[in-house]
Amino acid sequence: MSVDLEKILRPVDNPMPPFPPKYMTIASGEEMVIRQVSRDEIPDILPYIESLMHVERDFYDIVAARVYAELMAYYRHRVQDEYVLVAQIDGEIGAVVNGRMVNADVGMSLHTLALRRGLRIGAHAFAAKMEYHIDIMKQKEVLIVAESPIGFRRWMIEYNLEKRFDTPHELGGVPSWALTRELFDRARETLVVGRRPVPDKLLEKAYAAILPPSDPPTPPEDLLAATRSRYDSTGTALMAQRWRQEGKV
């Protein structure tokens, strides 16, 4: 008698309402669409994430590695009740965010990864994720952690998150922070933006293809420099290397 192990291994997803796409103007004046992606689109995104696994800057390496695994698990049906949203500017990927529905009342924010920096793209995508949990899925709260100081500033400080330190987060088992409905309502006016419906032309462009990031984060010029600088304040060995790398002299 054969046993279909896949039926055992594959979790059965609970129904989740779709995230209605929205759009907004970012600081550059460009229009950005945030929409949910289907499982079939995950292989299009993975190569953009993979290259960031080697960016040892602002914790891009660890976040990219984890996002890659989470997206792969979603694609291969090894995680339950996950969703993925992307932010696109003229088709180009600007950010990826994902999370999970733990139960009807609680959401689990997984990651926010900005592939273009300096224009609050990641922050807009995070806000959309919170909107999905609180407004669309009608959950009471979302559990959140930050892996980088930038994330801490963006989520814990800007949203004034509550401590839920007795609840381990799914990311590393570390103490959770929580965005409650009340906190989200307070942030709604200033942090949560976007317009619906998305004009057909913008939406068509977004669905046509997820294009590669035009200016993705890059590795630091010297992987050892950050460590060296803590111990050696007078060394000059890196100088010649930097000279060559910058190619400016």
Next chain:
Amino acid sequence: MRQVYVIGIGITTFARLEYPLCEIAAYPAMMAMKDCGLSGVDHLYVANMGGGRVNHQTGLASAVVDSLSLTPAGAETIENGPASGASAIKQGFLAVASGLHDVVMVIGAERMREVNNLEVTDFIATLTHPLAEYIYGVTLPSLAGMFTRLYMDKYGVTARHLAMVAVKNQNNALLNDFAHLHQEITIEGIIDSPEALTNNPYVAEPLRFFDCCPVSDGGACVILASGDVAKRLDKPLVRLAGLGQATDTHTIHERQEPTDLLAVRRAAGQTFQMAGIKPADVDVAELHDAFTILEIVESEEVGFFNKGEGHLALERGETSLTGELPINPSGGLKGRGHPVGATGVAQAHEIVLQLRGDAGRRQVMDARIGFTCNFGGFGNNVVCLTFIRES
């Protein structure tokens, strides 16, 4: 006094630099030495504001002079708040002009991003009055916010004018490979769109996010020399023709008219008088736009425009890269970045680059006279410099 020339320049990328403060100082120095072709200097001044506090590094000049194998040249660290860079250039000028030295290296370097933004804000706030300002939570953005509100009420400057400065300078920075910010921004994105308030939130009302300079690491260097030395080199002759420095009350509330920046007015007047020129003679300027309002106000105080009319000149495009008087072609502090102790030297670097005709895509046509304004405290210690191309 002898005449003083800039014979060598160098700069690092302004960004978050993941190498030690000493190397941030040494790297542009090596570029400047390569630029002028000299292998030694008589004396070295290093401008730095926060090494002791932020980087646990004091006596920076002593470390740098050894790193560069320039011992036994004299070396001193100069600290004058955010005006440290131009102050160090002033010391270098005096050393050469007096005949004490023939070749002097001036470096500005700062590594601010070793600590988080809250610590940096606190570090910068230490230049406010400890008992009348700091203990009440005053920070530089908060002072600038109050100043901006007064200026808006009095002279009709609007949030749109401030945003125009931000857009102009940040877009100039797109043409500068060494600049910190390389993101194009638009008025639509930061002022007009329904999402603008989130894209560009208030930091210290009425100042918003894009009205404030970034926190940067970076270094810059200029090498000053006597005419005898400069004329032996195969470089366009750029003379440091004038310098001026003035101070004002430590606290703003003690000023008779808080919207006047008298130290800027006086320092600019001195440098123009020393150089024998008028403000209208200036072809290109680097002003200290730590906050967008400062570019507008400084452009009036130094005499480029009448008081209260700087924003109108901005509207007319006079300060754009192709305008009559381009201001901050490098991107300024807003776009190039503001590693505090390095800024004054970086301003001089940009002006020399412009006067040599080496500024590439952001070159101001036929620039012959350049001006810098390096603004310390909240206008309580200001150093202005004038440069003239002679050949």
